[in-house]
Amino acid sequence: MIAKKMQQEIANSSAIRAMFLEGKELAEKVGSEHVYDFSLGNPMTPVPEKYNQAIIEAVQQENALELHGYMDNAGYPKTRRAVAENLNQRFDTKFDESNIVMTVGAAGALNVVFKTILDPGDEVLALAPYFGEYRGYVSNHQGTLREVRPDTSTFQPDLTDLEAKITEKTKALIINNPVNPTGVIYSRETIQKIADILEQKQEEYHHEIYLVSDEPYRELVYDGMEVPFLTNYYDNTFVTYSFSKSLSIPGERIGYIAVCPQMADCARTVSGLSVANRILGFVNAPSLMQKALVSSLNERTDVAYYDRNRKLIYEKLTELGFTCVKPQGAFYLFLKSPEPEERKFVEKAKKYHILLVGGSSFSCPGYVRLAYCVSYEMILRSLPAFEKLAEEYREE
Amino acid sequence: MIAKKMQQEIANSSAIRAMFLEGKELAEKVGSEHVYDFSLGNPMTPVPEKYNQAIIEAVQQENALELHGYMDNAGYPKTRRAVAENLNQRFDTKFDESNIVMTVGAAGALNVVFKTILDPGDEVLALAPYFGEYRGYVSNHQGTLREVRPDTSTFQPDLTDLEAKITEKTKALIINNPVNPTGVIYSRETIQKIADILEQKQEEYHHEIYLVSDEPYRELVYDGMEVPFLTNYYDNTFVTYSFSKSLSIPGERIGYIAVCPQMADCARTVSGLSVANRILGFVNAPSLMQKALVSSLNERTDVAYYDRNRKLIYEKLTELGFTCVKPQGAFYLFLKSPEPEERKFVEKAKKYHILLVGGSSFSCPGYVRLAYCVSYEMILRSLPAFEKLAEEYREE
Numbered sequence: 001m002i003a004k005k006m007q008q009e010i011a012n013s014s015a016i017r018a019m020f021l022e023g024k025e026l027a028e029k030v031g032s033e034h035v036y037d038f039s040l041g042n043p044m045t046p047v048p049e050k051y052n053q054a055i056i057e058a059v060q061q062e063n064a065l066e067l068h069g070y071m072d073n074a075g076y077p078k079t080r081r082a083v084a085e086n087l088n089q090r091f092d093t094k095f096d097e098s099n100i101v102m103t104v105g106a107a108g109a110l111n112v113v114f115k116t117i118l119d120p121g122d123e124v125l126a127l128a129p130y131f132g133e134y135r136g137y138v139s140n141h142q143g144t145l146r147e148v149r150p151d152t153s154t155f156q157p158d159l160t161d162l163e164a165k166i167t168e169k170t171k172a173l174i175i176n177n178p179v180n181p182t183g184v185i186y187s188r189e190t191i192q193k194i195a196d197i198l199e200q201k202q203e204e205y206h207h208e209i210y211l212v213s214d215e216p217y218r219e220l221v222y223d224g225m226e227v228p229f230l231t232n233y234y235d236n237t238f239v240t241y242s243f244s245k246s247l248s249i250p251g252e253r254i255g256y257i258a259v260c261p262q263m264a265d266c267a268r269t270v271s272g273l274s275v276a277n278r279i280l281g282f283v284n285a286p287s288l289m290q291k292a293l294v295s296s297l298n299e300r301t302d303v304a305y306y307d308r309n310r311k312l313i314y315e316k317l318t319e320l321g322f323t324c325v326k327p328q329g330a331f332y333l334f335l336k337s338p339e340p341e342e343r344k345f346v347e348k349a350k351k352y353h354i355l356l357v358g359g360s361s362f363s364c365p366g367y368v369r370l371a372y373c374v375s376y377e378m379i380l381r382s383l384p385a386f387e388k389l390a391e392e393y394r395e396e
Numbered sequence: 397m398i399a400k401k402m403q404q405e406i407a408n409s410s411a412i413r414a415m416f417l418e419g420k421e422l423a424e425k426v427g428s429e430h431v432y433d434f435s436l437g438n439p440m441t442p443v444p445e446k447y448n449q450a451i452i453e454a455v456q457q458e459n460a461l462e463l464h465g466y467m468d469n470a471g472y473p474k475t476r477r478a479v480a481e482n483l484n485q486r487f488d489t490k491f492d493e494s495n496i497v498m499t500v501g502a503a504g505a506l507n508v509v510f511k512t513i514l515d516p517g518d519e520v521l522a523l524a525p526y527f528g529e530y531r532g533y534v535s536n537h538q539g540t541l542r543e544v545r546p547d548t549s550t551f552q553p554d555l556t557d558l559e560a561k562i563t564e565k566t567k568a569l570i571i572n573n574p575v576n577p578t579g580v581i582y583s584r585e586t587i588q589k590i591a592d593i594l595e596q597k598q599e600e601y602h603h604e605i606y607l608v609s610d611e612p613y614r615e616l617v618y619d620g621m622e623v624p625f626l627t628n629y630y631d632n633t634f635v636t637y638s639f640s641k642s643l644s645i646p647g648e649r650i651g652y653i654a655v656c657p658q659m660a661d662c663a664r665t666v667s668g669l670s671v672a673n674r675i676l677g678f679v680n681a682p683s684l685m686q687k688a689l690v691s692s693l694n695e696r697t698d699v700a701y702y703d704r705n706r707k708l709i710y711e712k713l714t715e716l717g718f719t720c721v722k723p724q725g726a727f728y729l730f731l732k733s734p735e736p737e738e739r740k741f742v743e744k745a746k747k748y749h750i751l752l753v754g755g756s757s758f759s760c761p762g763y764v765r766l767a768y769c770v771s772y773e774m775i776l777r778s779l780p781a782f783e784k785l786a787e788e789y790r791e792e
Binding site: 001002003004005006007009010013014042043044046047052055056059060064065067068069070071104105107108109110111112115116117118119133136137140141142207208247248249250251252253264265268269271272274275276278279280281282283284285286287288289290 | 397398399400401402403405406409410438439440442443448451452455456460461463464465466467500501503504505506507508511512513514515529532533536537538603604643644645646647648649660661664665667668670671672674675676677678679680681682683684685686
């Protein structure tokens with residue numbers, strides 16, 4: 001007698017869990033060193049030592065009641081100020097503490113934003129392929145998610161389709177940059193065009209259409225690529241961020257929302273975010289983590305490690321004849337399935353102990369996601385298996 | 397153009413903020429030592445030293461990627477096991493780790509429970525007076541909150557009204573024990589009667605009616621009073637807990653849900669809670685806090701401090717002729733307004749720099765809540781002001 005909606009969610013979740021258990025069983029059978037698990041997007045590079053030191057110092061030096069206590073639902077003023085100044089230095093923005101709301105990770109941030117802006121029946125557009133959790137985040141707040149199809153030759157969005165999909169009901173567009181699952185970075189040109197389309201549609205429909213940017217991978221970029229900072233392109237923008245990947249601390253649930261100072265009704269909207277943080281039961285971002293962050297905003301995990309993985313796996317897979325757009329950020333690679341049904345490709349890969357996630361989970365069937373946040377050694381060990389997998393398709 | 401529902405929430409929130417600012421202004425005008433702020437329910441007794449030590453040891457000794465990393469959405473198995481065993485020792489229950497879901501505080505826990513069990517239009521009953529946030533927690537998930545009236549002579553619930561309010565649509569009853577704002581503890585007899593009513597109504601309507609127990613004040617009890625543990629009385633029970641008060645760490649957002657092992661469809665329901673934790677954007681309870689808890693489950697803040705406050709303020713206020721039920725737990729006292737309109741009483745108290753919250757915020761007009769989680773010295777300083785306030789009513 002649990003909620004009907006949840007019964008479906010549990011079924012979906014069980015499917016993922018079944019896959020996870022299957023992997024575990026496989027590891028038990030053939031030995032974990034012979035299983036090549038590219039299915040999980042979990043950070044695996046070190047937590048910066050300075051961050052751990054900041055935690056210890058906070059506990060040793062600060063008043064414990066203040067350190068572990070309630071603060072404004074938006075977060076400690078000092079942390080909010082530090083985040084604002086850090087963004088201003090890096091992206092030439094003009095944030096102050098009143099534009100920053102500290103959150104329980106980016107997942108918390110997105111739910112807080114959607115709670116604040118969505119009326120029942122409002123539509124949110126997402127650019128396929130996209131992180132499947134967005135569907136839940138939107139439906140939690142009685143919104144409906146609609147998809148914009150990709151240009152699969154580049155995995156930049158199909159802007160003609162974006163334009164066509166915006167209706168009277170469109171309240172927001174959610175963007176993930178760099179993109180999970182493709183590793184693509186939306187270029188400055190793409191972002192400018194998106195901003196232009198949204199501006200024009202706002203005028204046409206006489207109401208705000210928000211741009212919601214989900215940026216947990218902002219710091220994981222390669223070859224000196226630039227990730228455009230969206231408040232510099234479009235006023236009605238929320239940037240949501242998580243420190244999960246940049247500091248390798250996904251379990252701590254710490255992130256923020258940066259609200260463009262030029263957003264319509266900015267102050268009241270920030271009040272709304274703060275109230276939503278409370279009502280949704282987050283109340284505030286974990287306090288010790290907020291304190292420890294202040295001195296660690298420029299700390300980074302070992303991004304070069306992921307880059308080394310990226311180069312190896314991209315080079316080898318393309319050599320073997322697999323097709324994919326070269327990832328520029330995040331730690332994913334989106335491979336075209338050599339046969340139309342990705343499910344069959346995933347099954348064949350499993351025969352060689354390679355675990356992948358089907359593109360259907362990201363609303364982009366015919367592809368598979370490979371997460372290379374794994375050890376370099378595992379990638380090396382997996383290469384003969386990929387060779388055999390490729391051979392199977394050459395034979396056909 | 398933010399959500400319509402949120403506009404009302406922001407207005408309510410602004411009223412509270414206005415009160416807060418008024419208090420601040422008053423403190424600036426007359427000096428903070430002459431302002432007697434009994435409006436906030438913030439813990440103010442020390443964080444146990446052992447807990448802070450556990451945090452430092454975890455950071456120094458554990459693998460950082462594991463310490464700050466993702467785990468199952470329900471929490472670290474070791475923490476869940478420790479919580480289960482601790483409850484079993486104290487309450488003669490039969491939990492194991494599969495019955496425990498670690499959450500972002502009790503507020504997070506309640507949202508996770510409601511997301512899991514509520515279909516749109518389902519009703520949740522609350523026993524007035526109750527913590528006003530429950531309204532939001534229920535409506536977040538398209539449920540409707542209905543109130544059961546209090547027996548104001550004892551502030552135990554009016555069980556005849558409870559029985560009358562249960563309908564075909566009732567999915568759950570939420571209980572807070574000890575109660576914010578009255579400080580009353582629902583007795584074993586009350587709980588047994590509630591369980592009997594729910595059992596009978598379950599049979600009548602052929603579906604589960606869940607008991608959701610919100611217990612952040614469980615450890616804050618006085619005079620050796622017992623707080624009945626609800627899974628021992630009723631099978632379809634969720635106990636939600638927060639360490640905010642027992643360890644004075646409200647900013648850290650750490651709590652749990654304990655699911656009665658005899659609950660109908662128990663395993664699937666726990667899966668639902670775990671999935672809800674993810675979908676709602678909590679993902680998991682903060683990881684470092686989960687680790688630090690394991691060795692601190694029997695630690696307590698200085699409960700005797702609150703007890704000393706309780707005795708002083710209760711004794712003095714009743715001496716002055718004010719009426720209230722003697723609190724048995726939590727750190728609140730619910731005073732009868734000497735005039736029918738509590739708003740006027742709150743205003744008169746403010747004249748003497750005493751800040752109180754009206755009972756209407758707890759769906760119980762004609763009363764005010766006084767939070768005695770303040771310094772003993774402030775209570776002593778406030779007594780002459782209460783004397784003047786009492787005099788004002790004697791003159792009338």
